[in-house]
Amino acid sequence: MVARISTVAFEGADARRVDVQVQVASAGRPHFAIVGLADKAVAESRERVTAAFSALGLSLHGKRVTVNLAPADLPKEGAHYDLPIALGLMGALNVVPAEELDGFAAIGELALDGTLAGVPGALPAAVMANSHDLGLICPEPNGAEAAWAGDLPLLAPRTLIGLINHFKGSQVLARPEPGKLLDAGSDGPDLRDVRGQETAKRALEICAAGGHNLLMVGPPGSGKSMLAERLPGLLPPLNARELLDVSMVHSVAGLLQRGELTRARPFRSPHHSASMAALVGGGAKARPGEASLAHRGVLFLDELPEFAPQVLDSLRQPLETGKIAVARANAHITYPARFQLVAAMNPCRCGTAGADGIACRRGARCASDYQARVSGPFMDRIDIQIDVPAVTPADLALPPPADGTAEAAARVAQARERQTQRNDGLTNAELPQDKLDCVAEPDADGRQLIVQAAETLGLTARGYHRTLRVARTLADLAGSERVHRLHIAEALSHRRAPSGGGTVAAAHKPQPRRAPRNPLYRG
Structure with a gap:
């Protein structure tokens, strides 16, 4: 006799149906x-099941058991x-x-005493079972997660x-309830905590409103990490x-508790020692990486710049396509x-290049x-x-600003509403x-400005169109139906000069004076 039941094999974040066929023979x-292919x-x-x-x-003594996974x-x-x-x-x-097993799929790990341990991937497995009109049998720790998939028998x-007693009718297992749905909440870090840095706050709001990528360059302690940690609070749920x-x-990654x-939108911050497999996914079992966990x-x-150059360049394709293909x-x-x-990033390894009144003692080459270490195509x-x-110190002594995360998030929500409708x-x-x-077609003055800037600054085709995207977001924040010259100008001010020497707006600043040489220093 051959008994059948379904289970799943995971392909990325999706679950594929697998037919488990079990034959027991005495001869x-x-x-x-x-x-x-197990x-x-x-x-x-076989050891855990036995x-x-x-x-x-x-007892399986004297039995010849064959399990086929198709x-x-x-x-x-x-x-x-x-x-x-x-x-x-x-x-x-x-x-x-x-015959009752034919209508179910099952996942779960067995302990040696017959208890069931939770496994990753219960939600994709339940979605697969529901799409094939099957029920799902899973361990108790996975029940609340699987219940989100719909009204399938669970x-x-x-x-x-306990499962044997349920099928015999001596014990009835109640259907588990879905777990809690947590709101995005407002208990995260507030933008009011950041003193000064009005330009950076404006850039953060633009980034949140249009879904743009952002790079902040400044000396240590200038608040770059503080600003980044406050971006999820500006994003809509x-x-x-x-x-x-x-x-x-x-x-699939086993992160649902x-x-x-x-x-709330994910916020992932991997250490700069992360490998390519840790960042984009892969490894022996092709697990999702930090880029997918930040989906x-x-x-x-x-x-x-402390990330390995090959690791950073592995993000170039996902930044364009929104997906990662792991080939094995x-x-x-x-x-x-x-x-x-x-x-x-810091402007140089010393962290002092570009600071007011002081230049890096190692010279311009330290910064360049x-x-x-970050490639031009990535930038x-x-x-x-x-x-x-x-x-x-004057900025630190100022009172908290009037606008915080709640006010900026409201403006971001309005801008996103205009985008999603359009x-x-x-x-x-x-x-x-x-x-x-x-x-994002600009008016005549705006078109003239971006064409002139593209020729003067040597913008690539990608840089040209990304400038238009930022300008379109600026118009949405301003409630404008058309992209004007003012929006193009502000978008260009947030583009780094091709030489890597700062933003376009800062490219023509006078060079800071060099720090006085220490006569005791012989380096």
Whole structure:
């Protein structure tokens, strides 16, 4: 007799249906085989299942067990195959009715005493089961997460014996309730905490309103990290579709606790020692990286030049396409990665270049060598690039500003509402090129200014169009239907000069004086 039950194999943030076929024969040499391109964790299921059966008083002595995971050419990874293998085996042994298993998919890891442990990916598994008109059996810790997938039949037992009793009718398992849905909330850091830096605050608001990427260049202690941490508070909460997309990625990564979902946008801040696999995803099992975990949120890269150049350049494609394709010899996996990049860096390795009245004692080469660690094509994908000067004692002594996160977020929400109505739900940063030409066409004076600036400053085609996107966002913040010269001028002021020597507006500033030479210094 062959018993069947469904389970899933994960391909990126999606779940693909897998048919678990279990055959138990009394004739032949006793054996327990699992076939179907299973990895080490799946192959070890036979030991966990055998031990759990022994704990329940079920014996496999003298039995020849064959488990087939179909389709056979699809790689199977993870410990969540324990429960479907155990259920298929019980169906083949008539411990539970085999015909009832046909309408279910199952995921879960078995302990040696028969208890069920939670596994990553319960939400994508439940979505797959619902789309195939199946129910889902999952461990109790995953029940609240899986319940978000809809009204599918859902069982979340704590132990294997509890599931057996449910199918026998001696114990009824109640359907679990979905976990909490947490609002974005207003208890995050407030923009009022940042003293001075009015230009940087303005750039942060523009970044939030249009979904643009942002680079802040300034000396240590100027408030770059403070500003970046306050960007999520300016962004609107996740809508229903975005919430599902983000939660699916976080479920596969095992980051959903007790089934709680949040409408707050993700904020990921990896250390500059992060590898390429950690940032964009990959590894032996092609797990999602920080860029995918920041999907629909913010990816903050502090100390940007300290990241390995190859790691930074691996983000160039996701910044354009909004997705990451991880290629392996046996599979190609795609993860979503539509994030806003916010980066911060010092002007030079010493951190003093460009400070008022002081130049780096190592000379201009210190700044040029340090900033050259970030490639030009990567910098060209950053829409807004600003200088963040050091905060003066006079700024610190000022009272808190009148405008905080709540006021700026209200302006951002109005600007985004105009964009979504005009752009079919897309932000200005996501708008396709053909539609951008229609909605961001500047007036005659604005067109003359951007053409002249492109020729004078040597803007690339990408830089030209990204300037138009920022200008369109500035017009949305101002409530203007048309992009005017003033919007183009402000957008250009936030573009870094091609030489890397500061923003366009700061490119013509007088050079700061060199610090006096110490006669005791012989370097």
